[in-house]
Each structure stands twice: as structure tokens, then as C-alpha cells.
Amino acid sequence: MTEKTRYTDEELQEFKELILEKLEKARRDYDALKASLSGSDGNDIADTSPTFKVLEEGASVLSKEEAGRLAQRQAKFIAHLEAALVRVENKTYGICRLTGKLIPKDRLRAVPHATLSVEAKENGKA
Numbered sequence: 233m234t235e236k237t238r239y240t241d242e243e244l245q246e247f248k249e250l251i252l253e254k255l256e257k258a259r260r261d262y263d264a265l266k267a268s269l270s271g272s273d274g275n276d277i278a279d280t281s282p283t284f285k286v287l288e289e290g291a292s293v294l295s296k297e298e299a300g301r302l303a304q305r306q307a308k309f310i311a312h313l314e315a316a317l318v319r320v321e322n323k324t325y326g327i328c329r330l331t332g333k334l335i336p337k338d339r340l341r342a343v344p345h346a347t348l349s350v351e352a353k354e355n356g357k358a
Contacts, residue, residue, distance in 0.1 A: 236334055239326045243337075248320045251344045255313045258306060265303040269296055312345035319347075328352050 239247070319325035326335050328349040335349045 237327075237332075238323055239334065241323075244320050244323065244325055247325060247340060247344065248317065250341065251313055251316050251320065254344055255310065255317070258310050258313060262303060262306040262310060265299050265306060268299050269303060309345075316345040 316325060326337075326340055327333070328335050328351075329347045330352040331349055333349060335346055339346055339350060
């Protein structure tokens with residue numbers, strides 16, 4: 233029996249559904265982060281007393297910086313998931329880009345946008 237070189241269409245469909253679920257959640261999270269950055273979430277300091285205004289503005293700046301970083305990470309995650317969908321469509325999904333071997337299903341379920349097997353990643357080939 234020869235070693236399997238790619239996942240079956242049924243397996244790819246299973247991964248596609250998983251990726252689409254994660255993508256939908258990631259986009260919702262990203263939209264929420266963008267809303268908090270633009271101030272459209274309704275939380276503002278306009279109605280607080282002047283005593284707390286300075287403290288809240290400082291906290292707000294830090295909070296917006298953190299939200300900005302999180303939004304950038306989320307956008308990158310979305311891009312990785314979208315790239316994974318392309319690999320599903322062209323039937324190269326789940327193949328380690330360094331070793332050419334199949335990435336185990338458990339790894340792909342945990343990190344659906346993975347392009348490296350744990351072996352390749354640990355060997356520092358990345």
C-alpha cells in the first residue's frame with residue numbers, strides 16, 4: 233500500500249466546513265474589534281464627570297491600541313483561513329509545504345490554516 237499523498241474530496245469537504253465556521257467567527261470578532269476602534273459600540277466618556285475623564289481617556293487610548301493590535305492579528309488570521317480555502321479548492325490542503333507529506337488531521341483540526349507539519353516546524357525549517 234502506497235502512502236497517501238492528499239486528502240480525499242470528502243475529507244477536504246470536512247476541512248472546508250471547519251474553515252468556513254472558523255472564518256465566520258473570525259470575521260464577527262474582527263467586526264466587533266473594528267466597531268470598538270471606531271467608537272460605534274456606544275461606550276464613550278462624554279457623559280462621565282471631569283474627574284474621571286482624564287483617567288478614562290488614558291485607559292481608552294491603551295484599550296484602542298490593544299484593540300488595534302488584536303484587529304491586525306484577526307485580519308491576518310482571516311487571510312490565512314482564506315488561503316486555506318484556496319488550498320482546499322485546488323486539493324493541496326493539508327500537504328506540508330516543506331516535506332510534501334500529509335499534515336495529520338488532528339493538527340489541521342486544531343490549526344486549520346497550518347501549512348507545516350509539526351515535524352517540519354520543530355526542525356526549524358520554517
